[in-house]
Amino acid sequence: MSETKNRTLVLLRHAKSDWPADVPDHERPLADRGRRDAPAMGRWLREAGFRPDHVLCSTALRTRQTWELVKGELAGTPPTTFEPRVYGATALELLDVIASAPAEAGTTLVIGHNPGLEILALTLSGEVAGRENDHLREKFPTASVAVFAWSGRWDQLAAGSARLVHFVTPHDL
Template identity: 45%
Template sequence: MGEKTRRVALLRHSTASWSHDSDHERPLSDRGREQAPAAGRWLAKNGLDFDLVLSSTAVRCQETWTLAGRELPAPSRTSYDERLYEATPSDLVTLLQEVDDDVDDLLIVGHNPGLHWLADTLAGEAEGDLLAQLNISGFPASAVAVLALDAPWRGVEHGVGRLVAYWTPPS
């Protein structure tokens, strides 16, 4: 019997304020506080409900998830992982490979360039022109990419996914 399809959604944090000395402690800007609920509404409208949310410990990621998560029909189990802050490509793949097998739908709330790289790398194929859209846009604040994976989490590697949705907030 084949492996069940899993989904991973990648949500880049919303626009952050530049008014803080510490990058890790930067909160969302007014614009970011508008973008995050819009991303949550898009996730809800597209039937995305998560068994697990992994978020960076950065303040802007935590605030993004708090505001976006309020738009979903049910709360999701959330884990804040400091490895998502300034994660390298190999860090992100390792995090995915550590996800428990009982998780079918996962959301990662993190940063660029890591999330853009991960979406591009995992997408061995894409529906329509989604991959071109992803690469042209550069994965802006509050962008969401959704990939379907026909592999166990421990088997995640380059090209195993299919990019099935991509959304960016209105300008």
């Protein structure tokens, strides 16, 4: 695969989760708000033209539920890897997971958790000024989407190497 292939990385924080008593963190389900926000973000991805070629999703219940609701709004279902390394991952660990994305995937969607996703998004976008970056620096709420464009192989993605093209929160819709 060419090293200069144009790529799109979509980072999606899981939708708002519930906090039921005596339920381990990994098994927390979505809250009502999360079940409303996730499909809205899926519609936004479809309408904006960001259909993933591959999905890397945390194994946590709330991320799997988020993906089910998002993919219901997309045209078709891309191959999905439920990746245990995404759960609780740091930004550097997420980069390692993304490096394993299929070479043929032009757009990869990662569904995960904070603080790892937010730190990764800030790391990728660097210190570039602009409306999208300023919006991202405010907060990375649940069900938010950060879309990055760059050229290269998935294993070449690094700090400051991508351009943030969209940052959308459920509140923005």
